[in-house]
Amino acid sequence: xxxxxxxxxxLILISCLVLLLLAACAPHxxxxxxxxxxxxxxxxxxxxxxxxxxxxxxxxxxxxxxxSGSTLAAAPDFEGRAIIYSKGATDLRxxxxxxxxxxxxxxxxxxxxxxxxxxxxxxxxxxLVENATRLSIRHVSFSEVAxxxxxxxxxxxxxxxxxxxxxxxxxxPAGRNNASGGILLEEGTRDFEVRQSTIRRVRGNAxxxxxxxxxxxxxxxxxxxxxxxxxxxxxIQVGHATHIRVENNTGRGIGYPLQFVDPAAVPxxxxxxxxxxxxxxxxxxxxxxDGKCMDLxxxxxxxxxxxxxxxxxSSDQYPYAQYGIVFNNSNLDMQPVNxxxxxxxxxxxxxxxxxxxxxxxxxxxxxxLGLNRDHCTGDMRQARCNYAPDQPALLxxxxxxxxxxxxxxxxxxxxxxxxxxxxFAIAHTCVVAAPGVSLAANTIAGNRCTEAPH
Numbered sequence: 001x002x003x004x005x006x007x008x009x010x011l012i013l014i015s016c017l018v019l020l021l022l023a024a025c026a027p028h029x030x031x032x033x034x035x036x037x038x039x040x041x042x043x044x045x046x047x048x049x050x051x052x053x054x055x056x057x058x059x060x061x062x063x064x065x066x067x068s069g070s071t072l073a074a075a076p077d078f079e080g081r082a083i084i085y086s087k088g089a090t091d092l093r094x095x096x097x098x099x100x101x102x103x104x105x106x107x108x109x110x111x112x113x114x115x116x117x118x119x120x121x122x123x124x125x126x127x128l129v130e131n132a133t134r135l136s137i138r139h140v141s142f143s144e145v146a147x148x149x150x151x152x153x154x155x156x157x158x159x160x161x162x163x164x165x166x167x168x169x170x171x172x173p174a175g176r177n178n179a180s181g182g183i184l185l186e187e188g189t190r191d192f193e194v195r196q197s198t199i200r201r202v203r204g205n206a207x208x209x210x211x212x213x214x215x216x217x218x219x220x221x222x223x224x225x226x227x228x229x230x231x232x233x234x235x236i237q238v239g240h241a242t243h244i245r246v247e248n249n250t251g252r253g254i255g256y257p258l259q260f261v262d263p264a265a266v267p268x269x270x271x272x273x274x275x276x277x278x279x280x281x282x283x284x285x286x287x288x289x290d291g292k293c294m295d296l297x298x299x300x301x302x303x304x305x306x307x308x309x310x311x312x313x314s315s316d317q318y319p320y321a322q323y324g325i326v327f328n329n330s331n332l333d334m335q336p337v338n339x340x341x342x343x344x345x346x347x348x349x350x351x352x353x354x355x356x357x358x359x360x361x362x363x364x365x366x367x368x369l370g371l372n373r374d375h376c377t378g379d380m381r382q383a384r385c386n387y388a389p390d391q392p393a394l395l396x397x398x399x400x401x402x403x404x405x406x407x408x409x410x411x412x413x414x415x416x417x418x419x420x421x422x423x424f425a426i427a428h429t430c431v432v433a434a435p436g437v438s439l440a441a442n443t444i445a446g447n448r449c450t451e452a453p454h
Contacts, residue, residue, distance in 0.1 A: 029046055030042065032052050032053075032054060032063075033055060034055070034058075034061065035054075035055040035057070035058040035059065035061065036058065036059050036060050036061055037060070037061065037062070038062045038064065039061070039062065039063050039064070040064055040065075040066065041063070041064065041065045041066055041070035041072070041097050042066055042070060043066040043068035043069060043070060044068075044069075044070070044071070045071040045072075045073050046070075046071070046072055046073065047073050047074075047075045048072060048073065048074055048075060048078060048080075048083060049075045049077055049078060049079070050078070050079055050080050051078075051079070051080020051081055051082050051083055051084070051085055052072070052080075052083065052084045052085065053080075053085045053086075054084065054085065054086040054089065054092070056087050056088050057087075057088045057089065057090075058086065058088075058089045058090075058092060059089070059090045059091060060090070060091045061089065061091070061092050061093070062092075062093040062094075062095070063084070063093070063094050063095075063097075064093070064094075064095045064096050064097070065095070065096035065097030065098070066096075066097075067096075069097075069098070070096070070097040070098065071097065071098040071099070071100060072084070072097065072098070072099050072100070073099075073100040074100065074101050074102040074105070074124075075102075076102065076105075078101075078102055078105060078124070079123075080123065080124070081123050081124075081125060081128055082123075082124075082125035082126060082127060082128035082151070083099050083101065083125070083126055083127065083145075084099075084126075084127045084128070085128045085129075086128070086129045086130070086132065087129075087130045087131055088130070088131045088132070089129070089132045089133075089135070090132070090133045090134060091133070091134045092129070092132055092134070092135050092136070093135075093136045093138075094127060094136065094137045094138075094140060095136070095137070095138045095139055095140065096138070096139045096140070097140055098140070098141045098142075098143075099126045099127070099140065099141070099142045099143075099145065099149070100142075100143055100144055101124060101126060101142070101143070101144045101145035101146055101149075101168070102124070102144065102146065103144045103145065103146045103167070103168070103169075103170065105124055105146055106124050106146035106147065106170040108170070108171050108172055108173040108174075108175070109122070109147075109170055109171075109172070109173075109178060110172045110173060110178055111172075111178055111179060114212075115212050115213075115214070116212075117153055117154075117186060117187050117212065117215075118148070118151060118153070118184060118186055118210065119151055119153035119186065119187070122147040122148060122151070122180065123146075123147070124145070124146035124147055125145065125146070125147050125148045125149070125151050126142045126145040126148065126149035126150060126151075126168075127140070127149070127150050127151070128148070128151045128153075129151070129152045129153070129155060130152075130153045130154060130155070131153070131154050131155060132152070132155040132156070132157075132158070133155070133156050133157055134156075134157040135152065135155055135157065135158045135159070136158075136159045136160075137150060137159070137160045137161075137163060138159070138160075138161050138162055138163070139162045139163070140163050140164075141163065141164040141165075141166075142163070142164070142165045142166070142168060143165075143166045143167050143168065144167055144168065145165075145168040145169075145181075146168075146169075146170050146180075147168075147169070147170055147180040147181075148168075148180055148181070148182070148183075148184050149163075149165045149168050149181070149182065149183065150163065150165075150182075150183040150184070151184045151186070152184070152185050152186070152189055152192075153185075153186045153187045153189065154186075154187040154188055154189065155185075155189050155192075156189070156190050156191050157191050157192075158185065158189060158191070158192035158193070159192070159193050159195075160183060160192075160193065160194045160195070160197065161193065161194070161195040161196050161197060162195075162196050162197060163183075163197045163198075164197065164198045164199075165181075165182060165183070165197070165198070165199045165200070165202060165206075166199075166200045166201055166202075167200075167201045167202075168180075168181040168182070168201075168202050168203070169181020169182070169202045169203030169204045170203065171203060171260065172262070174262075175259070175260075176232075176260055176261065176262040176263075177203040177204045177232040177233050177260045177261070177262055177265075178203075178204060179204035179205050179208075179233055179265075180203065180204045181202030181203045181204040181205070181206075181231070182199055182202050182204060182205050182206040182207055182208065182231070183197070183199070183206070183207045183208070184205070184208055184209075184210060185208075185209045185210075185218060185221070186209065186210045186211060186218070187210075187211050187212070187215050187216070188211055188215050188216030188217065188218060188219070189209065189218050189221075190216075190218065190219040190220050190221070191219075191220045191221075192218075192220070192221040192222070193221065193222045193223075193224070194207055194221075194222070194223045194224075194226065195222070195223075195224050195225055195226065196224075196225045196226065197226045197227075198226070198227045198228075198229075199226065199227070199228045199229070199231070200228075200229045200230060201229070201230045201231075202230075202231050202232075203231075203232050203233070203260050204231070204232065204233045205231065205233045205234045205235075205236075205237050205271075206226075206228040206231045206234070206235050206236065206251075207223055207226060207228070207235070207236050207237075208234065208236065208237035208238070208239060208271075209221065209237070209238055209239050209240070209241050209244070210237075210239040210240065210273075210274075211239065211240040211241070211274065212240075213240075213274070215240075217240050217241050217242050217274070217275065218238075218239070218240065218241040218242075218244070219241060219242050219243055219244075220242075220243050220244075221241065221243075221244045221245070222244075222245045222247070223236055223238075223244070223245070223246045223247075223249065224245070224246075224247045224248055224249065225247075225248050225249065226249045226250075227249075227250055227251065228249065228250070228251035228252075228254075229251060229252050229253050230252075230253040230256050230257070231251075231253070231254060231255075231256075231267070232255065232256060232257060232260035232261050232262075232267065233255075233261075233262070233265060233267050234254070234267055234268050234269070234270075234271040235249070235251045235254050235268070235269045235270065235286060236249060236269070236270055236271070236284075237268070237270075237271035237272070237273060238270075238271070238272050238273075238276050238279060239271075239272070239273040239274050239276070240273065240274025240275055240276065240298075240331075241274070241276050241279065242275075242276070242277050242278050242279065243278045243279065244276070244279040244280075245279070245280050245282075246270065246279070246280070246281045246282075246284060247280070247281070247282045247283050247284065248282075248283040248284065249284045249285075250284070250285050250286070251269065251285075251286045251287070252286065252287040252288050253287075253288050254267050254268070254269050254286060254288065254289045254290065254291060255267035255289060255290030255291045255318075255320055256288075256290060258290070258319065258320075261290070261291075261320055263320070266291045266292060266295075266320050266322060267289070267290060267291035267292070267320065268289075268291050268292040268293070268294060268295040269284070269286040269289050269291075269292070269293050269294065269309055270284060270286075270293070270294045270295075270307065271292075271294075271295045271297075272294075272295060272296050272297050272298050272299045273297055273298055273331075274298050274331050275298050275331045275333045275334045276298050276299050276300070276302070276334075277299075277300050277301040277302060277334070278301055278302060279299070279302040279303075280302060280303045280304075280305070281294070281302075281303070281304050281305070281307055282303065282304075282305040282306055282307065283305075283306050283307065284307045284308075285307065285308045285310075286308070286309050286310070287309075287310050287311070288310075288311055288313060288317075288318075289309050289311050289318070289321070290311075290317070290318045290319065290320045290321060291320050291321065291322060292322050292323055292324065292325070292326055293307075293309030293324045293325055293346055293349070294307070294309075294324070294325045294326070295326050295328070296325065296326065296327045296328065296336070296339070297326075297327075297328035297329070297330055297331075297405075298328070298329070298330065298331040298334055299327070299336070299339060300334050300335060300336050300337050300338060300339060300358070301337065301338045301339070302338075302339055302340075303339070303340040303342075304325070304339065304340065304341045304342075304344060305340065305341075305342050305343055305344070306342075306343040306344065307344045307345075308344065308345040308346075308347070309324065309345070309346055309347070309348075310345070310347040310348060311347065311348035311349070311370075312347065312348055312370070315350070315373040315374065318348075318350060318373070320350075321348075321349060321350030321351075321373065321374070322349070322350050322351055323349060323350075323351045323352050323353070323354070323355050324346035324349040324352070324353045324354060324368060324371070325341065325344070325346065325353065325354045325355070326354075326355045327339075327355060327356055327357045327358060327402075327405065328357075328405040328406055329357065329358070329404070329405050329406055329407050329409055330405070330406040330407070332407075335358060335359075335409070336357050336358030336359075336361075336409060337358050337359050337360045337361075338359075338360040338361065339358075339360075339361045339362075340361070340362045341354070341361065341362065341363045341364075341366060342362065342363075342364050342365055342366070343364075343365050343366065344366045344367070345366070345367045345369070346366070346367070346368045346369065346370075346371070347367075347369045347370050348369075348370040348373060349368075349370070349371050349372070349373065349423075350372075350373050350374045350384070351371070351372060351374065351376060351394075351395040351396065352368075352371055352372065352394075352395060352396060352397045352398060352399070352400055352423075352429075353366075353368030353371050353397075353398045353399055353421060353423075354366070354368065354398075354399045354400070355394075355400050355402055355405075356399060356400065356401050356402065356411065356414065356416075357401075357402045357403075357404060357405055357409040357411050358409050358410070358411060358414075359410055359411065359412050359413040359414060360413055360414065361414040361415070362414075362415050363399065363414065363415065363416045363417075363419065364415065364416075364417050364418050364419065365418050365419065366419045366420070367419070367420045368398055368399070368419060368420065368421045368422070368423075369420070369421075369422050369423070369452070370422065370423055370452065371396075371398060371421070371422065371423025371424070371426055372395070372396045372423045372424040372425055372426060373423075373424070374395070375424050375425070376395040376396040376425070377396060377425055378392030378393060378396070380392075390435065391434050391435065393429045393432045394434070396423075396424070396425050396426070396429055397426075397429040397430070397431070397432040398419070398421035398423070398426050398429065398430045398431060398432075398447075398449060399416055399419065399421070399430070399431045399432070399447075400432050400433075400434065401414070401431070401432070401433040401434060401437050401439070401442065402434050402437065403434045403435070403436050403437050411433075411434075411437050411441075411442070412438070412441040412442060413441065413442065414442045414443070415442070415443045416431055416442060416443065416444045416445075416447065417443065417444070417445045417446050417447065418445075418446045418447065419447045419448070420447075420448050421447060421448065421449045421450070422449070422450045422451070422452035423451075423452055424451070424452070425451070426449060426450070426451060426452070427449055427450060427451040430447060430449030431444050431447055431449075
């Protein structure tokens, strides 16, 4: 059979048909101008050069992915506050799709200026929502988002569950983390839940709340059953909040990778900032913490029950390891009082077990094991132990009753009983008071202290 080559007009016609077919098969952006109803994303990937801005004041609006899988991806020249931005919505639901950012677009950036909300400072986020009433983000995954995959500001009735976040967050001009990369609820967000989500390899905090000093505190929140792995700052931070429950979360690798840790913001599995009260941390379990298990700066009138932090690798794997649990009082509107610390396990800490300030605390039935891995003895010639020469027992005590932190505190009227304490050079510094603090002004009984060098 003779071979017949197509003519030039036929080739042009075939090429046009192929291009038309490809265009017909490629996903087209849906109508994001709708202010109500359901917007279903097509299957496949939509490449965005600009962020999607939903109509302000949208009501009863749902953005949902295709059952076959939908992705919103930032183009190499993407510009916008977020892949999806919303303001003033009521009953906004975002569910069942994927967001892929462009982390390499973000130049080094520090924390916002004092008093500035994060929502107005950071661009190139994943989902950014302001002033919402009833917001749901479910079954959405994020990767390579430059700053915050989920940032919710000044909103109420927020539900975030079954989201997946990986490889997100930017860096400061110093090349350290700037707290970005996870889920942030800020500026008085209330009635919120963050549940059953997985967060891995983020540079800043995994889940946290934040409000500026003059803003309403975040309130009425639950952070539960989340899995957090490899974060360079805090796993969970409750900042400037009231009536928060943090329960049954798990994690490992807190304070990693080391090159992204900010020495001025030592990582913590559970952190607190601002003025935080009427809150409960319970049933949370973390492993390999290069920093503190719990930093209770501003925490008062609350409960810390049945949590664990276990760090059993060699001490050189934890260069930023410090105390197990640390109280502080940097916020001027609170006093560190009336905290219940019961049934917690600290296994492995660079320094002591609990640094305690304030009054009315119950510290009971805790297991503080493997303490003082840095082998501090009060000798200030040791590099990691050269701190507070007027308090030589500070860094190597099981429980240390301090005379203050950022501000002076009256450490009296506390009950410290039935705790098991062990570690290097701990036997003679089991429960110790700072100069000027009276052990007799506190009730101390039934604590078992043993020497257990590594």
